[in-house]
Amino acid sequence: MLTVRAPATSANLGSGFDVFGVALGAPADIVRVSRATETTITVTGTGSEYIPEDPAKNTVGAVAEALDAPAHIEIDKGVRPSSGLGSSAASAAGAAVALNELYDRGLSRKELVPIAAEGEAIVSGTAHADNVAPSLLGGFVIVTDDGITQVDASLPVVVCLPETTVSTRDARGVVPEQARLGDVVDTVGHAATLTVGMTRNDPELVGRGMADEIVTPERSALIDGYDTVREAALESGATGVTVSGAGPAILAICRTESDRGAVAGAMLDAFDDAGIESRAYQTAIGEGTHVYGDRS
Ligand SMILES: Nc1ncnc2c1ncn2[C@@H]1O[C@H](COP(=O)(O)OP(=O)(O)OP(=O)(O)O)[C@@H](O)[C@H]1O
Numbered sequence: 346m347l348t349v350r351a352p353a354t355s356a357n358l359g360s361g362f363d364v365f366g367v368a369l370g371a372p373a374d375i376v377r378v379s380r381a382t383e384t385t386i387t388v389t390g391t392g393s394e395y396i397p398e399d400p401a402k403n404t405v406g407a408v409a410e411a412l413d414a415p416a417h418i419e420i421d422k423g424v425r426p427s428s429g430l431g432s433s434a435a436s437a438a439g440a441a442v443a444l445n446e447l448y449d450r451g452l453s454r455k456e457l458v459p460i461a462a463e464g465e466a467i468v469s470g471t472a473h474a475d476n477v478a479p480s481l482l483g484g485f486v487i488v489t490d491d492g493i494t495q496v497d498a499s500l501p502v503v504v505c506l507p508e509t510t511v512s513t514r515d516a517r518g519v520v521p522e523q524a525r526l527g528d529v530v531d532t533v534g535h536a537a538t539l540t541v542g543m544t545r546n547d548p549e550l551v552g553r554g555m556a557d558e559i560v561t562p563e564r565s566a567l568i569d570g571y572d573t574v575r576e577a578a579l580e581s582g583a584t585g586v587t588v589s590g591a592g593p594a595i596l597a598i599c600r601t602e603s604d605r606g607a608v609a610g611a612m613l614d615a616f617d618d619a620g621i622e623s624r625a626y627q628t629a630i631g632e633g634t635h636v637y638g639d640r641s
């Protein structure tokens with residue numbers, strides 16, 4: 346048996362739709378694997394009742410197949426499905442790391458990215474890697490067709506998750522097919538600002554660089570209470586606020602760890618005022634999947 350902890354992630358960061366992602370310190374999935382002649386899956390934890398145990402329908406089943414590594418895979422979900430926190434990707438990244446170790450496949454974390462992304466294709470229709478890559482590598486990750494660039498960024502953040510769900514498939518349906526050149530120019534500037542901010546761990550640059558007028562306005566309309574929650578976080582000291590992944594989680598960048606309490610409280614209160622229950626994670630951009638159980 347081998348056990349790993351695979352972190353939640355926040356994709357897009359506003360200006361980097363389908364390109365940027367960060368690993369979060371919390372929440373996380375715990376994935377345990379043991380060798381078997383055919384793959385079986387059990388799922389416990391948050392939202393497990395909505396997650397199929399059929400290997401053909403669970404992201405980890407595709408990973409086991411891609412690595413030719415049949416196993417019994419136990420997933421203890423800490424990342425709620427359809428949250429915008431890369432729930433399906435956390436399991437896929439965890440399974441990729443665990444099975445790579447269990448079967449001595451010898452692949453690097455970067456080489457595991459396309460394998461873990463196979464799992465994402467099962468749930469969202471495309472093998473996008475902007476969640477699996479940061480869950481595998483940690484920090485801030487830029488995913489393009491040409492490859493993956495990773496920076497060990499570390500910044501305090503708050504992620505507020507309402508008790509509502511948005512499926513990635515639905516949220517991809519509202520993304521505009523075309524954009525005005527002026528908006529594209531602004532977004533390139535914001536994405537560049539954010540990237541420099543990540544290399545400097547500068548919350549002002551990262552917060553400013555999350556602005557986006559192309560995808561985020563359409564996505565945020567799917568999240569009840571978004572505008573008031575965003576406003577409340579900014580008034581409480583967040584440097585930037587945007588939709589996390591496909592939503593409904595909302596990501597706020599903070600200047601210091603001690604700012605997180607006020608930002609989290611303001612976001613929770615604003616959701617509460619809108620009649621929506623929510624929970625807040627006071628966390629940070631953090632490390633990737635961690636192996637912490639030896640083979641036994
Ligand atoms: N191991 C898994 N963990 C979580 N969800 C899974 C898993 N395998 C399959 N699924 C399915 O994936 C869907 C959730 O994935 P989805 O991409 O919509 O949300 P997400 O992973 O939380 O968020 P996002 O990609 O927006 O950050 C659910 O329908 C769920 O049943």
Ligand SMILES: N[C@@H](CCO)C(=O)O
Binds near residue numbers: 429431
């Ligand atoms: N980039 C993807 C990530 C989904 O978490 C999207 O926003 O649709």
